[in-house]
Amino acid sequence: MIILGVDPGLTRCGVGVIEAGAHRRLSFIHVDVVRSSPDVSQDLRLLSIYNGLVDKIETYAPDAVSIERVFAQSNRNTVLGTAQAAGLAMLAAAQRNIPVALHTPTEAKLAITGNGQAQKIQVERMVTRILNLNRMPTPADAADALALAICHALRPAGALQGGEREEHLTPAQRQWADAAKKATKRHINADRGM
Template sequence: MLILGVDPGLTRCGVGVIEAGASRRLSFVHVDVIRSKPEQPQDLRLLTIYNGLCAKFDRFIPDVVSIERVFAQENRSTVLGTAQVAGLAMLAAAQRGIPTALHTPSEVKLAITGNGMAPKAQVENMVMRILSLNEPPKPADAADALAQAICHALRPAGAIQGGEREEHLTAAQRQWAVAMQKARRGRGGIKRDM
């Protein structure tokens, strides 16, 4: 199963992709950060993030998208932008018939470290160990996106709605998705990059 994790943010949106194999063996596929320019109007920033998310979804064709569940913070402008980007990730996934899941930062920390209050450095260290990386992905948004994907592989209970979403796809989109999945699996998986 290919899991794409999203750490939503208006300036930096982390995207991490992992593959969950037999016996919950997890392997690294891709990590990146989609950026928008703070000096641009917010609608154009959201468009930049949305287009970047769509490009990642179309490139990797994940089986599920795991998104950080937005929670209230003191800084309302930060939480508003984060919530908007989380909504864009859900929209892009729904348009492609990809199931989504939401996990809180505490759930992610608990799944990865065993401690829901773990510091960021401990989470980054465990992401490196679980995925056999030589160094933590930078910036932190990238590591958080991989952590989100790992959490879903270990604790899939955050799924909004289980099962496939193919009923929302056109016949041509279904055929394309099946062909891309077969091609990817026929090549022995996807090229790993960082």
């Protein structure tokens, strides 16, 4: 299963591609940053981000696209551009019938380090180790995109996705769903400075 992770941004949009094989074995395929110039108008910036994402999706033909969930409480200066870039990634995937998963930064940290409040450097080290890389992926947006792909690969089988209902979960699935919910709530509160 090929998973393409997206760390959305209007100026820099991280893209990381991994393969998830049997026994949760993960392999690195690709990492890059899709950019747009701050010197052109916003519609042209969105067009270049969209074209860059479409190029990556068509090149790596992922079975799933894992995108960082954006919160309205995030950095005010960039949140709208970030949300728009995430929207373009969702659109590009939906146009190709590729399932989309949204994961919070807390979920990614939790899946990768076991700690939803892990430091950035810890996450980068674990991404490097999990994917057997010789050195940490750079730049940081690229590492975050790989982390989102890994998070999606490592989520428990049957973990709750966006539109799914909770009634029919097994006890293990329920446990993960509850943990993910708590993590999301913590993340929102952390963003609010609570």
